[in-house]
Amino acid sequence: MPDPATVTVPAREGRAVELRRGDRIRVIDPRGGQVADVFAFCADDVSEYASAQHTRVWVGKLFPAVGEQFVTNHRRPILTLEEDTSPGIHDMLCAACDPARYALLGAEGWHASCEENLQKAMAALGHEGIVIPQPINLFMNIPVGEGGAIGWEPAPTAAGDSVTLRAEMDIIVAVSACPQDLVPINSGDPTEIELEISRG
Amino acid sequence: MPDPATVTVPAREGRAVELRRGDRIRVIDPRGGQVADVFAFCADDVSEYASAQHTRVWVGKLFPAVGEQFVTNHRRPILTLEEDTSPGIHDMLCAACDPARYALLGAEGWHASCEENLQKAMAALGHEGIVIPQPINLFMNIPVGEGGAIGWEPAPTAAGDSVTLRAEMDIIVAVSACPQDLVPINSGDPTEIELEISRG
Numbered sequence: 344m345p346d347p348a349t350v351t352v353p354a355r356e357g358r359a360v361e362l363r364r365g366d367r368i369r370v371i372d373p374r375g376g377q378v379a380d381v382f383a384f385c386a387d388d389v390s391e392y393a394s395a396q397h398t399r400v401w402v403g404k405l406f407p408a409v410g411e412q413f414v415t416n417h418r419r420p421i422l423t424l425e426e427d428t429s430p431g432i433h434d435m436l437c438a439a440c441d442p443a444r445y446a447l448l449g450a451e452g453w454h455a456s457c458e459e460n461l462q463k464a465m466a467a468l469g470h471e472g473i474v475i476p477q478p479i480n481l482f483m484n485i486p487v488g489e490g491g492a493i494g495w496e497p498a499p500t501a502a503g504d505s506v507t508l509r510a511e512m513d514i515i516v517a518v519s520a521c522p523q524d525l526v527p528i529n530s531g532d533p534t535e536i537e538l539e540i541s542r543g
Numbered sequence: 544m545p546d547p548a549t550v551t552v553p554a555r556e557g558r559a560v561e562l563r564r565g566d567r568i569r570v571i572d573p574r575g576g577q578v579a580d581v582f583a584f585c586a587d588d589v590s591e592y593a594s595a596q597h598t599r600v601w602v603g604k605l606f607p608a609v610g611e612q613f614v615t616n617h618r619r620p621i622l623t624l625e626e627d628t629s630p631g632i633h634d635m636l637c638a639a640c641d642p643a644r645y646a647l648l649g650a651e652g653w654h655a656s657c658e659e660n661l662q663k664a665m666a667a668l669g670h671e672g673i674v675i676p677q678p679i680n681l682f683m684n685i686p687v688g689e690g691g692a693i694g695w696e697p698a699p700t701a702a703g704d705s706v707t708l709r710a711e712m713d714i715i716v717a718v719s720a721c722p723q724d725l726v727p728i729n730s731g732d733p734t735e736i737e738l739e740i741s742r743g
Contacts, residue, residue, distance in 0.1 A: 394638065396595065396677040403693055437596060443617055443619075477596040487687060492604045493603055
């Protein structure tokens with residue numbers, strides 16, 4: 344495989360890749376205005392995964408800063424937020440979109456979702472029936488306002504903005520190019536996400 | 544069983560009770576200054592449970608207001624926040640304390656934790672090996688400040704303050720009287736929690 348290797352996550356789809364400790368993954372929004380739902384699992388036990396609720400306690404804030412780490416549900420560092428060329432607005436409050444979310448929003452029939460994208464991408468690597476962790480929603484703009492009210496705003500990314508994550512253990516990373524088109528988080532037009540993987 | 548029935552959750556311990564749809568549980572802080580970690584599971588399938596990440600999306604805020612609902616990881620209403628006689632400060636950002644948390648805080652040897660309290664209480668009802676959901680941390684004071692920074696402050700409850708939750712389906716509710724004594728959330732002195740269960 345070339346280094347760096349590139350993987351395109353087509354619009355509304357998901358992909359999973361295996362990383363060794365020390366490898367890096369750059370998550371790129373090639374057109375701007377697009378959310379990437381990121382999930383990370385320990386390669387040798389997918390019941391351990393990057394956990395929003397534990398990461399908030401670890402960093403003492405709603406989202407890690409550059410140089411800080413995401414931890415697992417066993418409070419072990421799994422990813423370091425190494426670089427961020429985007430406006431630095433990301434979300435770790437909201438569940439992945441799923442069939443129930445789209446039904447509640449009034450979608451008729453099947454609608455692609457980050458949950459199904461994750462399940463398919465993990466199944467392609469042999470992992471069926473995983474627990475669905477809370478995602479790291481890169482580029483997702485969920486402002487927290489007065490009284491803890493949250494909003495759903497378009498991703499503020501420009502074309503080519505990216506976040507680089509370093510693996511702190513051997514992991515599987517799954518990324519969904521969020522298919523949400525019923526709230527404005529993807530600027531009304533879900534597009535692809537590019538992944539650039541560099542071996543450590 | 545008398546109606547209402549009362550259950551004491553001793554300091555640093557946990558208890559689980561079964562509720563039918565329409566039943567109510569009043570969670571009381573009898574001495575003040577104490578956090579209660581609450582978990583709710585569907586009685587017929589404990590892989591469905593009250594989910595913080597889905598509830599935030601459901602209510603559009605960090606914690607439901609009185610009259611609003613907590614939903615499950617399948618986005619179904621499971622509990623309604625029916626009454627709140629406390630100052631109304633609760634947390635739904637932080638993971639339950641667990642052995643790893645206390646080790647990281649420098650505790651030597653075993654320390655009681657909300658995670659173990661949950662596991663023991665659920666095992667007593669025949670449910671081993673559950674997924675650990677993110678808790679509903681009643682009375683827990685985690686202010687969100689500038690740049691999303693979070694803090695750990697003492698619970699602002701006075702003796703006798705309570706929250707009443709109504710079951711929206713047949714459920715198991717587990718409550719841990721949080722044993723955290725290394726950060727000040729329990730005012731330095733973990734105490735008991737009282738439960739009052741009224742049949743619907």
